[in-house]
Each structure stands twice: as structure tokens, then as C-alpha cells.
Amino acid sequence: EVQLVESGGGLVQPGGSLRLSCAASEFTFRTYEMNWVRQAPGKGLEWISHISIGGSTKYYPDSVKGRFTISRDDAKNSLFLQMNSLRAEDTAVYYCVRLYTSSSGKAFDIWGQGTMVTVSS
Amino acid sequence: EIVLTQSPGTLSLSPGERATLSCRASQSVSSSYLAWFQQKPGQAPRLLIYGASSRATGIPDRFSGSGSGTDFTLTINRLEPEDFAVYYCQQYAGSPFTFGPGTKVDIK
Numbered sequence: 243e244v245q246l247v248e249s250g251g252g253l254v255q256p257g258g259s260l261r262l263s264c265a266a267s268e269f270t271f272r273t274y275e276m277n278w279v280r281q282a283p284g285k286g287l288e289w290i291s292h293i294s295i296g297g298s299t300k301y302y303p304d305s306v307k308g309r310f311t312i313s314r315d316d317a318k319n320s321l322f323l324q325m326n327s328l329r330a331e332d333t334a335v336y337y338c339v340r341l342y343t344s345s346s347g348k349a350f351d352i353w354g355q356g357t358m359v360t361v362s363s
Numbered sequence: 364e365i366v367l368t369q370s371p372g373t374l375s376l377s378p379g380e381r382a383t384l385s386c387r388a389s390q391s392v393s394s395s396y397l398a399w400f401q402q403k404p405g406q407a408p409r410l411l412i413y414g415a416s417s418r419a420t421g422i423p424d425r426f427s428g429s430g431s432g433t434d435f436t437l438t439i440n441r442l443e444p445e446d447f448a449v450y451y452c453q454q455y456a457g458s459p460f461t462f463g464p465g466t467k468v469d470i471k
Contacts, residue, residue, distance in 0.1 A: 277460075287400075287408065287451055287462040303459040337407055341455075347395035347414030348455045353407040 244268045244352055246321075246338045251357030258328050258361070264321040264338030264354055272296075272316035275341040277350065278323050280334040280359075288334075291323060292341075306332075328361045335359075365390055365454050367463035375471040382439040384466045386452035391432045396455040399428055399437045402465075403448045411450075412437060442468070 250262040262278075278291045291312040292301040300312050311324040321338055335356040342351035366389040376382055386397070394415035400408040410419040412428035415435055425440040439446055447470050452463040 286465050287402075287453070289453075289460040289462065292458070292460065301458040301460075342410075342413070344414075344417075346417040347398070349398040349410055349413030349419070350400075350408075350453070351410045351413070351419060353409070356407055 246340065246352055246354035248336065248338050248354045248357040251336065251359045253360045253362065254328055255363050256329060256361055259324070259326045260328065260359060262323040262325065262336055262338075262357060262359070264323075266319045266321065266340075269340075269352075271314075271319040275343070276312075276314060276321045277339045277341055278312060278321075279337045279339050279350070279353075280332075281337070281356075282331070282334040285334075290336075293321070325359070328359075330361050333359060333361050364459055365392060365456065365461055367452055367454060367461055369450075369452060369463035369466045371466060372464075373467045373469060375469055376442055377471045378442050378444055380442050382437075382442055382446070382468050384437040384439075384450055384468075386430075386435040386437070386463050388433045388435075388454060392435075392454045392456045394431050397428075397430070397435050398453050398455065400451045400453065401446075401448050402451065408451065439468070444470075 245267045247265045293312045309327045313322045337356045338354040339350040340352040368387045370385045397415045399412040402408040416428045449465045451465045
């Protein structure tokens with residue numbers, strides 16, 4: 243079964259750091275663009291990072307730019323999100339998401355189960 | 364930044380009825396880069412429609428998408444009990460890859 247499994251969430255103090263990991267299985271990870279999406283408690287979805295095939299191109303929204311870094315290790319079928327200078331508003335469930343591309347379009351087709359990050363003192 | 368607006372915020376319907384959900388973009392979005400997702404409480408979102416009108420794998424044909432430019436629609440024919448959920452549209456035309464605020468479809 244095609245699967246993404248996140249880990250690394252937890253409780254961290256404001257200003258602290260956390261590194262999330264996402265393990266991919268049952269698909270050729272290196273051939274897909276990947277993303278992170280988060281969802282604050284009771285709120286909607288927010289895209290927070292994108293990485294290209296090979297890892298040379300990365301995008302972030304202004305809300306996390308300069309604080310978060312996405313990376314990938316294709317040899318280990320893994321995606322990462324390094325989060326620094328964490329704020330209370332970063333509290334959310336973080337999802338690892340695969341980007342599917344076809345002749346009909348692009349979309350986030352496979353989502354992990356999510357990992358909770360709580361930023362609080 | 365492309366802002367997506369969804370309406371209505373909440374749609375109260377009975378099983379068997381048709382749901383029509385709207386997603387409006389602040390600027391034109393290529394149909395190739397407009398998708399719809401369903402999310403139930405405590406679960407990750409699930410891809411329903413991509414390319415504005417293509418159903419994802421395993422999605423029943425009561426779900427359909429349409430639209431172009433700045434106006435897109437998700438239609439759910441003959442609502443089933445498992446369809447009551449929150450629905451999000453998303454554009455992947457340009458960074459940031461924004462989501463709409465969602466439409467909640469609940470049981471009347």
C-alpha cells in the first residue's frame with residue numbers, strides 16, 4: 243500500500259526547534275515532488291513547503307519562510323521539515339503530502355496521517 | 364497570492380439531496396491546477412477531484428467537478444451518509460499553493 247508516515251511531533255517551547263520526518267513506502271519516492279501541509283486545531287488547511295524532484299527547488303509561504311526548511315533523502319525514501327524559531331501559531335497537525343502529476347493536472351494525492359506539533363511554554 | 368473563497372460556509376442537506384459547492388479564485392487559475400478534497404473529523408484530507416474535473420482513484424461518480432478561470436464547482440449527487448464532511452478547494456498554479464477556507468456539509 244502506498245503510504246506516508248510522519249514522525250517527530252511533540253511539545254516544544256516558543257523559540258525552540260523541531261525536525262519532522264516522513265517515511266514513504268510502496269512508491270518510487272525520488273520521482274515525486276513532495277510537500278508539507280499543516281492544520282491548526284479547528285482550522286483549515288495551510289500549505290507550508292514544497293520540494294522538487296532532486297531537491298533543488300523549494301518554496302515556502304511567507305508565514306514560515308526563513309524559519310522552516312524542507313529537505314529530502316531519496317536513498318532513504320524520506321522527507322524532512324526542520325522547524326526553527328517556533329511560535330504558538332505554529333501549533334498544528336503537520337501532514338506530509340505527495341504531489342501527483344498527470345496530463346490532466348497536479349494534485350496532492352497521498353497524505354500521511356499527520357503528526358501534532360504543540361508550541362507552548 | 365491567489366485567494367480562494369468558498370461558499371457557502373455551511374450547507375445543511377438531507378441524504379439523497381444534491382450538494383453544490385462553490386470555489387472562487389481572486390485571479391484566473393488554470394483548470395489543471397484546481398483540486399477538491401474531503402476531510403472528516405480526525406482524518407487526513409482525501410483527494411476527490413483534480414484538474415478541476417477529473418475524479419481521483421476510487422472516488423464514486425456521484426462526485427463531479429466543473430468550472431474554469433475563477434469559478435469552480437464541486438457537485439455531489441444523491442448525498443450518502445458518509446459524504447457529510449468538510450470540503451476544501453486548492454490551487455496549485457503558483458506559490459503559495461493556497462486552500463480555500465472550506466465548506467462544511469452537514470445533515471439537516
